């Protein structure tokens with residue numbers, strides 16, 4: 001076989017095909033490999049230096065226990081009503097309990113800008129998707145799991161929570177509210 | 183004994199174009215699987231029209247229940263039935279046909295095919311009678327009729343049998359010495375696809391059997407565990423698609439322009455990388471789930487440091503480089519890009535393959551790696567950016583590659599001249615262009631916060647009004663027009679395939695000699711598949727300048743897109 005025979009991919013290679021790659025290929029593989037390491041390193045790096053991570057505090061919880069926790073949370077901090085939903089204003093640093101159920105986000109929240117809260121998410125029935133609109137912060141909400149995320153609203157405004165996981169025929173009606181004040 | 187040998191020999195014909203020994207059983211199996219695949223695509227494409235016209239808020243065609251039902255049907259018929267039936271055809275081709283051996287256990291192969299057809303039929307029946315409005319992911323506690331899960335199980339068992347027969351054909355060919363040397367790269371790639379398919383189908387069994395029992399009130403299913411195992415099936419199967427698609431790229435490169443394998447070792451190692459890390463694939467669907475911690479997410483979403491991405495980046499170089507080399511060997515040696523400009527653009531086998539390569543690489547790959555980054559996923563999960571991404575991988579990439587190879591399967595395996603040849607030459611551009619426009623529309627809608635799988639982008643009837651930015655109407659037009667164009671492209675393909683199969687004129691040696699229409703140029707005159715001597719030496723020294731420029735552009739796009747997303751992320755609320 002001549003040193004540089006070329007054949008197509010339907011031709012069975014004869015003899016030993018384990019031969020060194022050409023220079024251009026080698027260079028590209030090296031560049032691609034380094035790039036892959038960069039892609040990998042960015043994720044741990046962001047845990048140390050970045051402000052947005054999906055780590056959270058994660059527990060198992062039964063839907064009943066979680067609903068009871070939400071009810072207590074509402075009772076403690078309710079300040080009014082909106083759209084037939086209790087409006088709840090927890091103090092800075094508080095644990096906030098939000099539940100997704102077919103088909104509402106309960107309750108409506110009033111938060112302060114620049115303050116940290118621990119926002120707990122869980123579901124009373126099926127999977128739901130927490131999507132803060134128009135910020136575009138998205139988390140999966142799963143029955144049986146409590147996802148506690150430390151959040152700091154960085155601007156004031158009237159935000160929505162859209163459900164972005166299919167949860168049955170009323171899925172598109174499932175819109176909640178978060179009011180952030182200065 | 184000699185009588186059986188003789189009857190066996192009669193089941194072979196020698197392909198006048200490729201010189202391959204083609205056995206009748208495999209040929210018929212390829213035909214049957216391909217025909218059912220196209221039927222599934224018809225169902226999926228009709229559903230797609232309903233989906234596009236519903237999500238395009240200016241039209242908002244279907245009522246809510248039907249939108250979700252069509253969405254379920256579209257996901258299943260496209261992603262599962264069209265793609266997997268076609269892959270079965272690819273395996274019957276890459277095994278017994280490429281290796282020139284007999285079809286092992288043809289009766290069993292037909293049994294497998296029957297199981298798959300029955301399974302798919304049951305699934306569609308359940309979906310269209312409203313017994314499975316759970317979308318193709320069927321996340322519990324959403325629940326479908328038990329026959330829905332049973333249908334999926336039957337389909338998967340059939341696929342598993344067909345895949346085992348592919349392995350059997352490797353053994354038979356080796357034992358009966360129907361080829362010399364090592365298996366060709368196309369077969370090697372298909373083998374990795376088949377290995378991944380086995381792993382995938384085992385995940386499938388692990389998730390669908392308990393779920394089927396649960397649907398009959400036997401046992402319990404944890405929703406998070408389900409998501410993890412289900413995506414072990416759902417994403418691994420995408421890796422089958424990638425391996426099969428890359429194999430088809432290599433195949434078409436060779437058939438259309440005499441594209442070559444630059445280095446067998448490099449291409450094969452890249453295929454092996456796909457297999458090694460496959461079970462980790464489910465992680466990037468769970469990046470913002472409460473079930474797993476960050477260390478798990480980072481390690482798994484990156485497939486152990488992005489080695490599968492490395493594999494795709496390697497193929498992304500070697501495939502165009504092989505094509506460039508093939509073209510240069512055929513004399514297109516001027517400048518950087520004569521080989522590309524003078525490529526056979528009016529051959530849908532070539533244009534479809536090239537568009538598939540570009541769409542998959544520049545859009546699918548870059549968006550996929552970016553969205554699959556642990557933190558960036560926070561601003562993309564379940565938004566329309568996600569379907570925007572995968573319509574450029576499994577649709578603009580895999581589906582378009584499969585369409586392109588069909589233009590060679592029709593004359594070579596069905597031995598029919600492609601019908602509506604003028605339309606066929608346009609088809610890859612219509613479909614590819616439509617998918618690109620639709621995907622861009624979806625990506626922009628997703629960046630604006632639009633959820634996927636959502637009937638009403640105006641959120642009317644919800645307790646709190648939602649205001650959309652004015653730009654959203656514009657991107658919806660891009661999405662809607664692109665989607666309709668893609669659907670037209672799909673219907674063109676279906677019409678061409680069906681009319682060719684059932685009413686096509688035969689490919690005869692005279693027709694080939696006369697250069698009759700409906701025969702792609704690679705079939706009219708197969709480019710040389712082996713190059714030796716001085717020309718090869720010179721080409722080896724000169725290298726692939728054009729491809730180097732192309733991958734450099736690709737790399738810059740990748741870096742810019744990736745870091746732009748980190749920048750966007752840094753503007754969000756602090757969360758952790």
Ligand code: HEM
Nearest residue numbers: 230233234257260261317318577581634635665668669672
């Ligand atoms: C023929 C052109 C096609 C068009 C116009 C089209 C359009 C769409 C649209 C509008 C959606 C709904 C997005 C949403 O509302 O969330 C969708 C979903 C989807 N499409 Fe396609 N599509 C096409 C082809 C394909 C193909 C060929 C495949 C697979 C090989 C595919 C796989 C999917 C999947 C898996 C989903 C997600 C279903 C779900 O969320 O449950 N599509 N498509």
Ligand SMILES: [Cu+2]
Nearest residue numbers: 128129163167
């Ligand atoms: Cu929901």
Ligand SMILES: [Cu+2]
Nearest residue numbers: 163165167171
């Ligand atoms: Cu929902």
